[in-house]
Amino acid sequence: MAQPGTRGLSLFIVPKFLINPDGSLGRRNDVRPVSLEHKIGIHASPTCVMAFGEDEGAIGYLVGEENCGIEYMFVMMNNARLGVGLQGLAIAERAYQQAVGFAKERVQGRPVQGGNSGAAIINHPDVRRMLLSMKSQIEAMRGLCYEVAADLDRANRLEDDAERAAAQSMLDLMIPVVKAWCTDTGLAITSTNIQVHGGMGFMEETGAGQYYRDARITTIYEGTNGVQAMDLLGRKVVRDGGETARRFLNDVRATVSKLDPQVPAQASLAKHLGAGVAALEAAITWLVKTFPADPGSASAGAAALLEMMGLVGGGWMLARGGLEASRQLANGSGEAAFLEGKLTTAHYFAETHLSRAPALLDPIIGGGALVMALDEAQF
Ligand SMILES: Cc1cc2nc3c(=O)[nH]c(=O)nc-3n(C[C@H](O)[C@H](O)[C@H](O)COP(=O)(O)OP(=O)(O)OC[C@H]3O[C@@H](n4cnc5c(N)ncnc54)[C@H](O)[C@@H]3O)c2cc1C
Numbered sequence: 001m002a003q004p005g006t007r008g009l010s011l012f013i014v015p016k017f018l019i020n021p022d023g024s025l026g027r028r029n030d031v032r033p034v035s036l037e038h039k040i041g042i043h044a045s046p047t048c049v050m051a052f053g054e055d056e057g058a059i060g061y062l063v064g065e066e067n068c069g070i071e072y073m074f075v076m077m078n079n080a081r082l083g084v085g086l087q088g089l090a091i092a093e094r095a096y097q098q099a100v101g102f103a104k105e106r107v108q109g110r111p112v113q114g115g116n117s118g119a120a121i122i123n124h125p126d127v128r129r130m131l132l133s134m135k136s137q138i139e140a141m142r143g144l145c146y147e148v149a150a151d152l153d154r155a156n157r158l159e160d161d162a163e164r165a166a167a168q169s170m171l172d173l174m175i176p177v178v179k180a181w182c183t184d185t186g187l188a189i190t191s192t193n194i195q196v197h198g199g200m201g202f203m204e205e206t207g208a209g210q211y212y213r214d215a216r217i218t219t220i221y222e223g224t225n226g227v228q229a230m231d232l233l234g235r236k237v238v239r240d241g242g243e244t245a246r247r248f249l250n251d252v253r254a255t256v257s258k259l260d261p262q263v264p265a266q267a268s269l270a271k272h273l274g275a276g277v278a279a280l281e282a283a284i285t286w287l288v289k290t291f292p293a294d295p296g297s298a299s300a301g302a303a304a305l306l307e308m309m310g311l312v313g314g315g316w317m318l319a320r321g322g323l324e325a326s327r328q329l330a331n332g333s334g335e336a337a338f339l340e341g342k343l344t345t346a347h348y349f350a351e352t353h354l355s356r357a358p359a360l361l362d363p364i365i366g367g368g369a370l371v372m373a374l375d376e377a378q379f
Contacts, residue, residue: 002067002091002138004256009069012060014052018272032059041213067134078175081149084222085178088186088215089141095193095211096134102197102206103127121196136318136349139342143183143317144310148174169244174313176228181310183218190215229302233311238291239300242284249277249284250310252316259319265347269319272350276312276357283308283364290368298373301364308360310367335378 001006014127018026035046052058066073103122110117111124121127136295151174154167194201201208219225237245259270283305291298323344328334 006070008067010066011063011072012018012102013063014060014118018059019100030055035195039217041210041216049172062276069246078152078171080222081175081179081228082145082152084218085141085148085180085182086145088183089138089145091211091215092134092138092141092186092189092244094209095215096138097194098206098208098211099134099193099304100131102200106198106200108198110163112135115279129194130192132345132348133352134192136345137185137353139345140314140318140353141185142350143321144174144178144313145182147313147317148178163323166247169240170248173232174309176223176232176236177309177313178308179222180219180225180228180232181314183215184307185310187212187215187219225306226303229306230299232306233287233291233299233302237284238288242288245284245309246281248313249281251279252277252312255316255319255323257266258323260326263322263343265322265350266319266326268309268347268350269322269354271316272354273312273319276308276315276354279358279361280308280312283361285364288301294369297368300368304360304363304367308357310355311354311360315357318349322346323372 002010015029018029020026027123031050031052032054034051034054037047037049039047052060093154100122104120106121107118108121109119109124113123113125115123122131139322148171151171155171156163158164158167176278190208194208194212197206197208200206200326203209223231239314256270256277257268259273261267261270283301287298287301287305322343325334325339325346329336329339329343
């Protein structure tokens with residue numbers, strides 16, 4: 001007898017055609033698409049409603065053991081969630097490239113810092129702000145995706161059992177962060193691309209709207225970002241009493257200790273990473289203590305926790321990149337303009353994005369109980 005809910009699910013392969021005993025292709029199985037979805041984006045990837053066994057009954061082949069379907073699904077889950085996080089990053093990168101191209105071509109207004117009217121809009125500080133905001137977040141997201149992809153490899157391939165287990169727990173912790181933070185941020189970046197285009201961004205002919213619509217699904221499928229945040233809080237942070245999350249914080253602290261206060265970008269990263277880590281530590285302590293007695297209030301802070309983890313994780317990646325850029329600049333290897341660009345971009349992320357991480361502590365500690373305070377009729 002199967003347990004109720006998802007724990008009773010089994011996994012089946014249901015082929016389009018059945019196979020005859022001699023191995024040749026047999027009759028069509030009773031499984032059909034019954035309608036195509038009319039989606040707001042990803043039109044090149046059709047989605048349909050499937051009907052199984054409407055007529056004579058569909059034949060499915062059990063994969064593995066009965067009632068283990070959810071367990072098997074989790075085998076592909078980490079890969080799939082990393083893949084969707086990467087999708088958020090990839091669409092954001094394309095949107096950024098389009099925004100930069102447009103900003104260099106579009107002529108409008110007189111730059112506030114002086115110069116000719118008739119200058120391209122990339123000369124306006126507010127347009128620069130949008131572009132650097134996009135660029136810096138994309139570099140943080142990319143670093144986090146690579147780090148978590150490396151954790152996936154380490155969890156599968158390291159020879160030492162304890163090291164493999166440590167990589168697996170870090171992977172499990174960070175997967176919901178990559179999935180949700182990179183798609184929330186990616187979606188916001190595609191919106192900024194439309195803004196950089198001004199009125200033309202609202203016109204279909206530029207194609208900017210397509211990136212926005214395509215990115216919209218990434219925060220929903222493969223588990224909505226709200227569900228990712230709950231996974232992070234409940235299964236990844238609270239369940240082990242915050243142990244893995246604190247290990248992550250210690251890894252970040254180890255990088256902070258290497259940052260040079262004499263290098264402005266590194267000093268800024270150290271300051272804001274330090275504040276972010278302290279706020280995250282306070283959030284984790286409060287959530288681990290509060291969740292068992294008051295899961296409602298704690299869970300309302302899950303999305304803010306995930307955002308903090310994304311900001312601090314992204315800042316950590318840029319700090320590591322900044323250390324390497326400074327090292328190469330000091331020894332004269334690499335391309336100076338590229339390396340200086342890396343440092344300025346990381347510095348900007350620290351000042352304008354990472355600096356917001358501590359502000360997410362209040363929504364967690366103060367906001368949660370309020371979310372649950374209104375009764376249904378008050379909404
Ligand atoms: C284009 C497209 C392609 C898809 N492809 C696939 C596919 O290939 N394979 C597949 O299996 N599925 C696929 N899906 C399904 C997709 O994964 C689900 O739509 C998605 O996980 C959300 O589930 P739902 O639609 O039932 O929304 P619901 O679960 O009803 O969610 C509605 C809202 O409630 C929130 N919510 C629900 N439960 C909780 C909770 N416990 N705690 C906090 N908040 C909660 C959600 O975050 C969301 O904001 C696809 C969907 C789309 C639109």
